[in-house]
Amino acid sequence: MSNETAEPTTTSTDSGEEAMISFSGVDKIYGTDATEETVTALQDIDLDVDAGEFVSVVGPSGCGKTTLLHLAAGILEPTDGTVTIDGIDVQGAEHDRSEVGLVFQQPVALEWRTVKKNLLLPVQILKQNGAIDESMDYYRERADELLELVGLEGFEDAYPNELSGGMQQRVTISQALIYDPSVLLMDEPFGSLDAMTKDELNLELLRIWDETEKTVLFITHDLNEAVFLSDRVIVLSPRPGRVADEIEIDLPRPRTGETRSRDRFVELSTEVHQHFKHQR
């Protein structure tokens, strides 16, 4: 996919209808019962992610990144405002579950299912609910391909407790990809991995994104990772989380290992880091 054409203006927050993921006027307050203490996790979030765009969200821990992602996934309901995917309210009945994949911060593999059966779990559910049409055989084959892609071939019949944390995380990633959602929400997916594996999976992720034209909303606390991957980096302020800044990443694509040593990469990375310091 070409990012040159996907960048009509410097900020895409005003692109309105065509946004794939759209937060408008979103507040999220936890514990709204009168008795509980309330936490305003997010305030006044206006954020649009265009189709095919790769956007990262960075911010100090506890600033509401996971909350933001769970709002987009329809797991949480906004206290105020609306979140839409492809123009449809994610809280509504019209929302198409097969359009959204979520890579959780923790592994989610079920311990009684083999790796491959875990991959096929979302397929079983979505198929039974009529959200996807392809045959089961098609997805079984796709599962094998995905396992190879994330480096888990040979582990189809292993159980999750036989895998390391990093490997389980790969299962989680493949699980979100198997039904080919057009939107991929990722919550610090590589946070638990060592630097080398992380770099490799970053390149792999960009390759998948490039080939499949997915819209990605990516959460990380690694600022360099955010710059390396994204078209745009959103900086959230600490509690309550607000959009403090957004930085356009105009590095050329495809990005490679060599991208990190470019002057422009260093400049942008410094800019993001700088901004982060101002937040504290």
Next chain:
Amino acid sequence: MIADTLRKLGDRVDGRGGVRLGTERAKRWSLSLLGLVLFLGGWEAVTRGFGLNPQYYPGPTDVYRELSRIWEPILTVLPNTLEAAGVGFVVALVLSIAVAIPLVASDRLGNALMPFVIGVNTVPRIAVTPLVIYWVGFDIGPFDSVGLAAANYVMAVWVAFFPMLIAAIDGFRSIDETTENMLIVYGARTWQEFRYVRLQRALPFIFDGMKTGFILAMIGTVVGEFVSGTPGIGAMASSVIRRTAVGRAIAIVLVLGLISTAVVFLIYLVESRVVHWRESSIVGEG
């Protein structure tokens, strides 16, 4: 190339050390055996050493003698007791799961009925045995009595059901937040939640419930027989106790204990087969 990196990490857990585990198990068994021998020896020594009257304070050899004497009568009535306890146990198991699912699936139902369930569970259910016999066993209408022995089946269900229900409810509720969120993302319906996650998460709880449940079903039936006098181990125990044949009473209790232990072990074996992804425990939890 990612696969290669991973393989170099070599972090797949394997089940080595099986041989060492085997000798350790043998050591544990021989220790248990030693403990048993010491206990029986001590018991025998005390009863003999102090010259206690074997009618009131029998030693292990007295109990063994009594056991061999009443072995045949025990075998003739045992099927009655085992059938009542077994059928009662299975009915209580099926009922407990069938009731737990709607209570967990619907918050409203759960909120309405949980106080009742917990309340009944804390009542000493054995205490109402005479009432059960009266209502079920006597011909007092409005229904025809199905016979005195039917009360023993009902007792087994009545005593075993509530703890098993609570175990099943705990089990079906034991889903973590991340898994629940995952199911929301896939748009899973309630039945899919149960079919794909809650049932499997509940199994260890249900099996633990079964271990205590069977013991309770036995207690319910035996106490039923004890009170009603219908042929069974319970009635036998009651008549023996009335004649202060202590040795026989201990022999009967021993048989009951061995049967329960054997069944609990059987449940454990089935569990470790079915719940293969998790270490099973022999002891159920109340």
